[in-house]
Amino acid sequence: MKSKINPMNDLRFALRQLRKSPGFTFLAVLTLALGIGMNTAIFSLIQDLFLRGLPFSEPERVVRIYGEAKERDLKQMPFSVPKFWHYRDGQNVFSSIAADWGNGFIMTGMGEPVQLLGGNVTANYFQLLGIRPILGRTFLPEEETKGDVVMVTESFWRERFNSDPMVLGRSITLNGVPTTIVGVLPNLPISWFGRDAEIFANKPFEPPGLAKDRLMRGVSFMRVTARLKPGVSITQAQAAMPALFQSYREQHPETADNSWTSVLVSAPEDVTENLRPAFLTLLAAVGAVLLIACSNVANLLLVRFTGRRREIALRMALGAERRGVVRLFVFESTLVSVIAGAVGLCLALWTVSVVPQVAGRNIPLDSRKGTPGWPDYPGFPPECL
Secondary structure, eight states: OOOOOOHHHHHHHHHHHHHHOHHHHHHHHHHHHHHHHHHHHHHHHHIIIIISOOOSSSGGGEEEEEEEEGGGTEEEEOEEHHHHHHHHHHOSSEEEEEEEEEEEEEEESSSSOEEEEEEEEOTTHHHHHTOOOSEEOOOOGGGGTSSOEEEEEHHHHHHHHTTOTTOTTOEEEETTEEEEEEEEEOOOOHHHHOSSEEEEESOTTOOTTOOHHHHTTTOEEEEEEEEEOTTOOHHHHHHHHHHHHHHHHHHOTTSTTTTOEEEEEEHHHHHHTTOHHHHHHHHHHHHHHHHHHHHHHHHHHHHHHHTTHHHHHHHHHTTOOHHHHHHHHHHHHHHHHHHHHHHHHHHHHHHHHHHHHHHTTSSTTSOGGGSTTSSOSSSSOGGGO
16 A cells, blocks of 8 residues: 655655755755855846836936047046036027036934935936935925035935934034935935935035135036937937037136037946946856856765665665655755755845945946946046146
């Protein structure tokens, strides 16, 4: 009479067998976990950077405007205040044009002083991107030149104010200046804003330490973003740049940046830059690592099962069915895979959280072009000053 199949007995037997061979179990799990973990981590990063896209309204219409002087090998240069004003008021290919620059803030009055990162933005910056606050409002046009107000991110709001719905109107002291919170932004994509951006202030045309007359001489520190008008392609907009640049050069012959032509770069291209081939190559490489890991583990299992011939022969002699023996080995292999998958998932979660911190400025997750305010004033090359 055939015995009734009990999967739990098979599972317990597989666990006992793995415990009897800790060296094999550790090596097999580690090999497979590394392959699974690295593949999961790399795919997650690529998903965030390339596949998911920027969470903006119609991101394909968002472009960056950079200065360029090929004769001096200067590329992706920032804008000065007079140049930004000239382009904002003189163009007819963008529905809106905005600017931002990176800034650091020291917050006091809430315990120990805390250093925060963020930026100063024009009033229309978040409307241009299509980002709506979850509480409060964005900046008003008149707040570009007066008042001291800020918008904070959702993570800052939850961490510093315990998600207090009455946070609007609260005053915080930034760099010694009492500042009023007027809005709370949703958590922002790190590929565009950087990993640690928490505070966005007004007054984008008043960088500290610069007199107005020097600003008007063409000190360049602003990153410019624009949204194409409906029906206008980036090629058509680029064709309009020479005339706009020439008019600026004629009206502002004294500025330091009047020799830089203007080039447009789409937002997705600007975020990923030229790293797409490198990341795809990396994905192929870790895929090959996973295949090698699977092959190595398969060989380990094959050697292990081959060494258990006497056990298999004894089971068959005692009346065990072939499929029953196969089932035992399948349980054992599956158990190794499940454990390795769990360890690999933990490894992937750790890697995804650590990569932006250790990569610094080498990838767009936290690159200088992905933070609000690249290039950051005042630490910019002398050509811009």
